[in-house]
Amino acid sequence: MQDAAEGNATSGGAPFLEIISLVKSFGGVRAVDHVDLVLDTGAMRCIIGPNGCGKTTLFNLITGYLPPSSGDIRYRGQSIVGRPLHKIAADGIVRKFQVPSVFPEMTVEDNIRAAAGVRHGRSVASPAELLDMVGLTKNRRHMAGTLSHGEKQWLELAMVLSTAPRLILLDEPAAGMTRTEKTETVRLIHEIRRETNVAALVIEHDMAFVAALDCPISVMMLGRIVASGDYDTVRRDPLVREAYLGAVNG
Amino acid sequence: MKLSSATLVGLVALIFFVVLPFIVSDWVAADFGIYFAYALFAVSLCFVWGHAGLLSLGHAVYFGIGAYAMSLVTLGMVPGLPELHSTWVGLAAAIVLSTVAAAVVGWFFFANRGLKGAFLGIVTVALAVIVERLAINSSYLGGMNGLMSVPPITLGLNGDGPEIYDPLPIYYIGLTLLAVAIAAMMRVSASRFGVSLAALRENELRLWTLGHDVAKLKIAAFALSGGLAGLAGAFFVVQFGFAAPSLIGFSLSADVLIWVALGGRNALIAAALGAVAVRFLESRLSNLMGATWPLVLGMVFMASVIFFPKGIFGELIDRLDRWRDRANG
Ligand SMILES: Nc1ncnc2c1ncn2[C@@H]1O[C@H](COP(=O)(O)OP(=O)(O)OP(=O)(O)O)[C@@H](O)[C@H]1O
Ligand SMILES: [Mg+2]
Numbered sequence: 232m233q234d235a236a237e238g239n240a241t242s243g244g245a246p247f248l249e250i251i252s253l254v255k256s257f258g259g260v261r262a263v264d265h266v267d268l269v270l271d272t273g274a275m276r277c278i279i280g281p282n283g284c285g286k287t288t289l290f291n292l293i294t295g296y297l298p299p300s301s302g303d304i305r306y307r308g309q310s311i312v313g314r315p316l317h318k319i320a321a322d323g324i325v326r327k328f329q330v331p332s333v334f335p336e337m338t339v340e341d342n343i344r345a346a347a348g349v350r351h352g353r354s355v356a357s358p359a360e361l362l363d364m365v366g367l368t369k370n371r372r373h374m375a376g377t378l379s380h381g382e383k384q385w386l387e388l389a390m391v392l393s394t395a396p397r398l399i400l401l402d403e404p405a406a407g408m409t410r411t412e413k414t415e416t417v418r419l420i421h422e423i424r425r426e427t428n429v430a431a432l433v434i435e436h437d438m439a440f441v442a443a444l445d446c447p448i449s450v451m452m453l454g455r456i457v458a459s460g461d462y463d464t465v466r467r468d469p470l471v472r473e474a475y476l477g478a479v480n481g
Numbered sequence: 482m483k484l485s486s487a488t489l490v491g492l493v494a495l496i497f498f499v500v501l502p503f504i505v506s507d508w509v510a511a512d513f514g515i516y517f518a519y520a521l522f523a524v525s526l527c528f529v530w531g532h533a534g535l536l537s538l539g540h541a542v543y544f545g546i547g548a549y550a551m552s553l554v555t556l557g558m559v560p561g562l563p564e565l566h567s568t569w570v571g572l573a574a575a576i577v578l579s580t581v582a583a584a585v586v587g588w589f590f591f592a593n594r595g596l597k598g599a600f601l602g603i604v605t606v607a608l609a610v611i612v613e614r615l616a617i618n619s620s621y622l623g624g625m626n627g628l629m630s631v632p633p634i635t636l637g638l639n640g641d642g643p644e645i646y647d648p649l650p651i652y653y654i655g656l657t658l659l660a661v662a663i664a665a666m667m668r669v670s671a672s673r674f675g676v677s678l679a680a681l682r683e684n685e686l687r688l689w690t691l692g693h694d695v696a697k698l699k700i701a702a703f704a705l706s707g708g709l710a711g712l713a714g715a716f717f718v719v720q721f722g723f724a725a726p727s728l729i730g731f732s733l734s735a736d737v738l739i740w741v742a743l744g745g746r747n748a749l750i751a752a753a754l755g756a757v758a759v760r761f762l763e764s765r766l767s768n769l770m771g772a773t774w775p776l777v778l779g780m781v782f783m784a785s786v787i788f789f790p791k792g793i794f795g796e797l798i799d800r801l802d803r804w805r806d807r808a809n810g
Binding site for chain 1: 673676677680686687688690691692694695
């Protein structure tokens, strides 16, 4: 597993990840609107908010898939805006897509082998250990396209981990899962963080899932972060109650 | 270790082709030497298209470069080196030039964001048409007539020593070349590089955002495939004795696409068998059917795309796979 101390080798006390006044406009729509966010080495934060509030767009900006309209993203003391996608990933920021994204006509095992191609000297668990961790050892010779939705989510998580990331961006990692699968996913995320000290940003809709992750939360609405804090603080925020939790909890 | 179904089919085909010359006349065997060159060409396209998912509609460019390079060297036409006639230098030139050409083309196509899907197809077609025109307009390359009287394989270091043009030795050289190339490319496909190429075909964005430099991967796949096509072109021209602009152009590019699609692009051996089968049937049936042959081939092609989207031999390998799975419980 990844060396915890190595993740701390950030230059000059700069935050591990610092998002500064980030804006992304699509035509007239500001999908991300002056977002500020700081994440420490090895820390985890959940991002919640209604459909279309800009959560995935924020991930698209951090991973370099989309260029920001303005603002900056600083990672380990350097701006990463404008860096090619694969360089950002190779530097340790790796995402799991909202729609599980695997290599369907390849075996589960080869999915991990292909994913693990680039890790730049950072040490990581073996493909066999990773498959064991996500409970897919018995499926290792199956085509990834034949897995259930939940299993694909876990496979993609293992693929992300196989690159020895420093920061994982999980876009709705429990979407489409059964209750038991969700519980298992929570356990998995805790285990991963215990063993690798990888930092994580997690987008999720399911409030029970968010509560179980037990980490600080940022609430997005119409592209802005409107509230931050732990689960109970966020729950008590009147704006959040009305606009989001109210809608979810009925 | 359990052999894959593709390997099994390959071994059966190998045994079949090893004994074939004992059954048919030398005259038939001579044709197969040419078919093996085409099969090698089909393997090169299958690797880049079937395995890495990059559709190259102008692949004859690299085959043609190999054929012309071999011809120019063995004919003593390399500028400043009139004494050079070596088959071996010709072979090396064919492979190196076609590899470099494919790498340069790949770089233009794939650097930065890169071309994809239909755009890639259209640009590769345009390339084949342009290169064919260039060959026709080049007096150095013999223009429309091409380069004639290309010598056969000559074993000596510089075009001296025994020449190989008897059908049987050529047949077995071709078969060996083909078998070794398929085995080697299967190894490459199963390597970490090869698995990454398969992932590129399956989901480019996923691979890219895992940290892979997909442009580099594509250029490498193109270069490797181009080199193999160049080798095929060189082996073709030492048998055929004649390098013409048609070897480098659009029509052969379309032919090889049909062989690979008909044989099956999911397995290198299927593509090779597709090339041999189509060329063999063509030589038999075009005498019988005359001008209707291209029509028949076209119809068979369309039917197979509809009924056997994995190709005829590809489907066979697939069924064998499923049958063996069931047999093993
Ligand atoms: N590439 C794009 N081009 C134009 N508009 C876009 C693009 N990507 C996102 N948007 C718009 O930006 C807004 C935010 O979308 P985004 O996908 O970030 O929301 P989200 O919070 O992830 O929603 P969900 O919970 O449904 O996944 C939406 O209005 C969406 O239509
Ligand atoms: Mg989203």
